[in-house]
Amino acid sequence: MKQEYRSSSPAVWYPHDTSEAWRLKEAFAADSQYIAGGTLLRTWWESGTAEPPRHLISLNSIPGLSGVTLHEHYLMIGSQTTLAGIRYNTAAARYAPLLVEACRVIAAPSVRNLATIGGNISSMVGDSLPALLALHADLLWFNGSQTEAVPLEAWLAEAETRSGSAALLTHIRIPLHGIRLKTAEEVVHEKRLYEGDDVLPVGYEVKRLSAYDKVGRREAFTPSVVTTAIMGDITEEGRLANVCVAAGGGQTPPSRLRAPESVLEGRLLSDAELLHALYEAVYTDFDPVGDAFAGREYRRLTAAGLLTAAVWKSAKGMAREEDSGCC
Amino acid sequence: MNENRAAERPAAPGTELYVNGNRVTVCTEPSKRLLHVLRDELQMTGAKRSCEIGRCGACMVLLDGRPVNACLTMLYQCGGRTVTTIEGIAPQESGGLDPVQQAFLEEGGYQCGYCTPGMIISVKALLDFIPDPTDEEITEALSGNICRCTGYGGIIRSVRRASELKKISSSDA
Known part of the structure; x- marks a missing residue:
């Protein structure tokens, strides 16, 4: 029976939104895993570090979890943004250069085209983490009913105790400490400033x-x-x-x-x-x-x-x- | 979440994707590696099986124009997307070679040849993105491709030559 389980291929589920994803994870619990790029999981399965679960919950089909957006007080990065997506993002380069440099040196371009920042964080030893700690990043977790912001440092300290949780990492929020937006007085609070390749002119205060x-x-x-x-x-x-x-x-x-x-x-x-x-x-x-x-x-x-x-x-x-x- | 919506669904038995411009439907496990789908299901053996953990680049293919390791990519991740393998690099209509392939031939960018399909895919992706790359950009682009014959000198020359050939062909067009 055990062998049969090991040899069977995982079923792949495609939730349409974070609520569905969370509900699937709650239902399948330890028999399931969230997956996006899957590059780290794949190597774990190959090396025997981890067994493939019976159910893979793909996050690729959930809209809104990918991309980098600039807001008045912070940079928001979707958890499903690939490392390559961050590495070549102009807003990230300007406001989170530490993270861009980390993404530049993780694995190789072909892996970075698949691997996501969410996966790198979830591994708990990903090379993006020191950069995100230095940037005072918060992690936004969907817990089934609402989204909760947790400082990365606090999450790392408690990550082991949360390992079975169905909570879903949706975004990484990086505060824009010490950065002055030149048009700040014209900008409505938390209005999205950046989308695609256009970045408004900005400057550093310090x-x-x-x-x-x-x-x-x-x-x-x-x-x-x-x-x-x-x-x-x-x-x-x-x-x-x-x-x-x-x-x-x-x-x-x-x-x-x-x-x-x-x-x-x-x-x-x-x-x-x-x-x-x-x-x-x-x-x-x-x-x-x-x-x-x-x-x-x-x-x-x-x-x-x-x-x-x-x-x-x-x-x-x-x-x-x-x-x-x-x- | 809308409880009535039939959104939570396992993968359909067939996964449809576009390989080298042809629409194909593959009926196998959705988590099967793209490498094995290409080699075993579609009989396309240009992508090579080697490390199988994304380290060597011998199985490199383009997914929507970007290089990925076919050994790390699962079939379901390719649903509705375009896959280009080494078999699909050359222009189909003329029967000739892609400038990158031509450059590897001219400059001796291979020895045993096992890494060559992956190298050519990575170089094609690089030059499509950066037509005239710096040494640093070439090094980064090829950091996921390993040549155990240590033929890197010829490979780097091939990248430079491919860049020249592409410029010539685009100015002729």
Whole structure:
């Protein structure tokens, strides 16, 4: 009986909306799985990491779950948007460059044409997660009756306990901190500003420290060993503010690193002591999962090096700007 | 949700798709991989079976003009969509070769040839999107295609030559 179950091909269901999808998941429970791109699931099935479920609930036919839209206060990304769709989206490039860079280095173009941001998030170890943490993203979940916004950080902390839930990730919401829309006074609250390739002129109120880095065991199309993301504002006098640091990679659950954030917050980017303090804080705070190829210690050193280099590059860039401004 | 609507339905027994311009209906499991549908059901063996986990690119096909790994793509995901395989790359009317195929021949962009169909598909997708790619763009576009003969030098030359051939053919047109 068990063998018969294993050899049978899953039935595929095509709900028309999120309510239908949720109801199917509730009905089939552990015998079912939501699916869109399916690239990660397919590799899990092949490797034996997971058994194919009896029922696949396809999210492809549900309208409104794909695409990137710009609103007055946030960027909204449908959970079924492909990684390629984000990688080449002009609004995402402008307002969430960390995420675009993450999408650029996940897998290869052919995989990114199928894989969705929702699937990358749901894996709980996807390489988009450090970028989304640094961007203070919220996840919008449909729970059968309403849509609930959950900060990504909170969801990651509780994700294990929610694993059997029928809740459906519909959108990722990224706040536009520190970004000024030039026509803001003319814009009705939360009016959609962006659709297709037309983006209204915008500007940043503040300078930014912003970097995403991924290290793997080869240059391209590689599973990550370490991924890091850092974002913060640089004030007029060159101090760091609202700094967010995140790291993950491999099987390490991505998380924010509070100690490095405390080290950076309020400090002058040009402070000569800053880099050493940051390196030590990342090394101490980051607690990665090691494996036979890359141990815990190696990953800690790598994360410390990547984040310190990111801040050093930003400081160097700012110094160059100041020099060119004087002359 | 409208409780009366017959919306929750399993896949129909046949999946209709367009392969190299021909409408086909495939009656098999909807979660069957496109690679096996092409090779076993449609007898189109140009897409090669290799890693089967989306890493090597030997099974690359175009789905609505974009490259995807046929080993990762399930049949139901292709319903109503267009699939282009290496068998459908060349212009059917003239019987000639696509500029990308011609360039691979001229520049020796292959050794054993097993990766070549996938390489050509990826290059075609790249040049359709970016006619004159930079080295960085070529590297990214081919990052999902592995040549175990390490014939990358010839492959990169082929991409450059294909770009030239496409420009020539479009200026002649």
